[in-house]
Amino acid sequence: MKTFIFTCFISLLLCAGVAQAQQKTDSASAKKPSAVKTDSATVHLKNDTLKIHQTYPAGLRIGIDISRFAMMFFQPYRTDVNFTADARINKDLYAVADFGVNRTKHSDTNYTYKGGGAFIALGVDYNLLKKQSIHENNMFFVGARYGVAMFNYEFPTYTIYDNYYGNVTGSVPKTNEMAHWLEFAVGLRTEVLKNFYMGWSLRVRTLLNSKIIDGDYAPLVIPGYGAGDKKAVFDFNYTLSYLIPLYKLKAPSAPIAVPKKKK
Amino acid sequence: MNSMFKLCAGLLLLATTFYACDDQTETCDKAFRASVRMRFKYPRPIDGRVVDTTLPYVTIKSMMGDTVAKNQTGLTGVALPLNGVIDSTWYYFKADSTVLGDTILFRYKRHQQFISPGCGFATYYHLDTVITTRHAIDSIQIINKEVTNNEDIHLYLFY
Numbered sequence: 001m002k003t004f005i006f007t008c009f010i011s012l013l014l015c016a017g018v019a020q021a022q023q024k025t026d027s028a029s030a031k032k033p034s035a036v037k038t039d040s041a042t043v044h045l046k047n048d049t050l051k052i053h054q055t056y057p058a059g060l061r062i063g064i065d066i067s068r069f070a071m072m073f074f075q076p077y078r079t080d081v082n083f084t085a086d087a088r089i090n091k092d093l094y095a096v097a098d099f100g101v102n103r104t105k106h107s108d109t110n111y112t113y114k115g116g117g118a119f120i121a122l123g124v125d126y127n128l129l130k131k132q133s134i135h136e137n138n139m140f141f142v143g144a145r146y147g148v149a150m151f152n153y154e155f156p157t158y159t160i161y162d163n164y165y166g167n168v169t170g171s172v173p174k175t176n177e178m179a180h181w182l183e184f185a186v187g188l189r190t191e192v193l194k195n196f197y198m199g200w201s202l203r204v205r206t207l208l209n210s211k212i213i214d215g216d217y218a219p220l221v222i223p224g225y226g227a228g229d230k231k232a233v234f235d236f237n238y239t240l241s242y243l244i245p246l247y248k249l250k251a252p253s254a255p256i257a258v259p260k261k262k263k
Numbered sequence: 264m265n266s267m268f269k270l271c272a273g274l275l276l277l278a279t280t281f282y283a284c285d286d287q288t289e290t291c292d293k294a295f296r297a298s299v300r301m302r303f304k305y306p307r308p309i310d311g312r313v314v315d316t317t318l319p320y321v322t323i324k325s326m327m328g329d330t331v332a333k334n335q336t337g338l339t340g341v342a343l344p345l346n347g348v349i350d351s352t353w354y355y356f357k358a359d360s361t362v363l364g365d366t367i368l369f370r371y372k373r374h375q376q377f378i379s380p381g382c383g384f385a386t387y388y389h390l391d392t393v394i395t396t397r398h399a400i401d402s403i404q405i406i407n408k409e410v411t412n413n414e415d416i417h418l419y420l421f422y
Contacts, residue, residue, distance in 0.1 A: 074284040106288055110383025158384045160375065162296075164327070165346040168386060170375055217377045220287075227287060229379060 054251040056135045058088035061197060063241025065100070077106035077113070078221050084239050086125060088137065088249060094125040096143060102151070102223035111158035117151020119224025121183055137197070137243060138190050145183040147205070149223045152176045172217045179222045181207045187237075195243040203235040291382035297410045298342040299369060299390070301418040303358075304404075315339050316422060322364070324355040334360065345369060345410065347386040356400070358422060363398035367420075370394070371410070387411045393418060 065082035072079060082100035089095055097120065104115040123145030129138060155172040162168065187201025210231050212218060219228035226233040305316035321338045323331040331343070331354070346352040350371060357364030371388040378385050388410035393403050404419040 071284065075286050075288075077288060106380075108288065108383075111377075155377070155384075158375070160347060160384050160386055162344075162347055164325075164344065165352075166348050168347045168375070170384075172377075216374060220380050227380075229287075229377075 055248040056251055057245045057247075058137075058249045059244045059246040061086050061137065061241050061243040063197065063199075063239040065098075065237040065239050067200075067236060067238040068100075077104055079103045079105075080223070082224070082237070084237075084241065089124075090249065091251065092127040094127070094139070094141070094143075096123050096125050096145065097121070098145065098147070098224065100224060102221060104153070104219075104221045106220060109159070110161075112156045113153065113220050114156060115151060115153030115219055115221060117149055117223040119147055119149035119151075119222075121145040121147030121224060123183070125185070136191065139199070140188050141186070141201075143185040143187075143201075145185065146180070147183055147224050148178065148180045149225060150176075150178050151219070151223050153219045153228075155217065175217070177212055177219065178209075179207060179212055179225060180209060181205045181225050189239070189241070191243075195245065197241045197243065198239070199241070200236065200238045203237065204232065205235065206232045287380040289381060291379065293379050293382050295378055295382065295385045295413060296344065297347075297386055297388055298344045298413075299388075299410060299417050300340065300342045300415065301420050302340040302416055303338070304419045304421045306421070313421070318358040318422075320358075320360050322355075322357040322360075326353045340416070345371060345386075345388050347373060356420075358399050365396045365398050365400045367400075367403070368394045376411075390417065 063084045065080075065084060068080040068082050080100060080102045082098065084096070084098045086094045086096045099118070099120040101118045102116060104113065106113040123143055125139065125141040125143035127139045127141050129140050152174055154174040157169065157171055160168040183203055183205045185201045185203050187199055189197050189199030192198050205225055207213065207222075207225065207230075212222070213229055213231060222228045226235055303316050303318055304313050306313050317337055317339050320334040320336060321341070322333050322335075323341065323343070325331050325343075326346070332338075332341070343352075343354055350373060351369060352371075353366055353368040355364050355366050369390060370392045371390050373386050373388055375384050376387045377383070390405060390408045390410065393405060395403055399422060401421040404421070405417065406419060407415045407417045409415075410417060
């Protein structure tokens with residue numbers, strides 16, 4: 001039931017996000033003049049050809065994934081703190097880094113579990129919003145990432161119940177592991193206040209070294225990846241981020257031929 | 264088109280959220296208790312072809328002294344649990360009240376396996392040898408040495 005309520009809440013946020021991004025995009029396309037801002041443009045005239053060199057602000061956008069805090073309510077055994085950072089490379093392409101830490105602690109009548117570690121995922125996002133001005137950083141994106149996690153885990157106690165021959169008890173000592181995966185993302189990021197962004201994304205991850213899962217003792221959680229006993233997982237995140245405007249990028253310029261005056 | 268896109272995105276997010284929020288430790292979806300599963304076989308006198316057979320009155324006693332089955336009719340096979348505490352288990356096996364019973368001894372290696380966050384651990388077995396007396400049983404054929412699931416057949420008992 002709590003999963004259902006949370007899902008409805010997330011869907012409302014999604015609809016609000018999509019509507020806002022669309023509004024922004026529409027207004028951007030309506031305000032055509034912003035695409036030809038002159039305050040940051042330099043004009044060169046050479047051999048009857050007009051060249052406009054235009055720049056636009058870019059920077060480092062740093063965010064936190066707030067969905068991980070909600071996740072603690074549904075999966076109380078895991079604590080995750082995930083951050084995201086992206087930087088604009090050109091008009092449509094952004095370099096992305098997701099990183100964070102995880103701690104997992106579980107105890108029931110079958111076993112106890114302790115684990116923790118950190119991860120980083122690097123990749124790119126490609127903005128599919130074509131109508132907006134290059135001065136905006138709103139995104140409807142698809143992206144790909146390569147992720148690596150270093151983590152350790154142990155089962156301090158476990159019990160296999162057998163009321164005929166007798167219970168079997170044991171423990172699995174601490175193991176250090178590395179996992180790496182490929183991740184594909186689709187999502188949205190919109191500017192809600194100046195330089196403040198909200199966004200969501202859906203993720204699908206596929207584990208590249210499934211040796212961990214195929215072994216005798218699969219981990220409960222792989223930091224940054226998710227369920228430690230699955231070769232592919234789906235996930236979502238909801239980020240709040242702030243753009244630090246650090247640099248300017250040069251917009252692609254197309255030469256415009258100037259028509260000659262008739263004599 | 265635009266509302267269609269929003270609907271699709273909403274449904275996708277809904278499904279993903281359900282999936283991602285699921286507490287895996289709450290439900291056990293792969294309940295497992297390793298047992299050796301056997302089928303009774305018999306060579307037909309007419310053509311010698313080996314076929315499944317039904318034993319008339321099966322009585323099985325375990326190494327703990329309990330009677331697992333007594334004069335049970337219509338059995339074409341049985342599943343017997345292995346002892347997860349030691350590396351061998353034996354059963355006394357009587358196919359009919361008119362014949363002498365046999366003792367079947369299973370020797371195996373054990374290892375514990377994490378099944379799933381909801382189910383916890385289970386013991387997997389690797390059968391090394393199966394030894395039997397030959398009062399009624401003619402021979403034994405090991406089909407599968409790995410006792411790791413609830414479906415596989417591991418032994419044929421030939422009468």
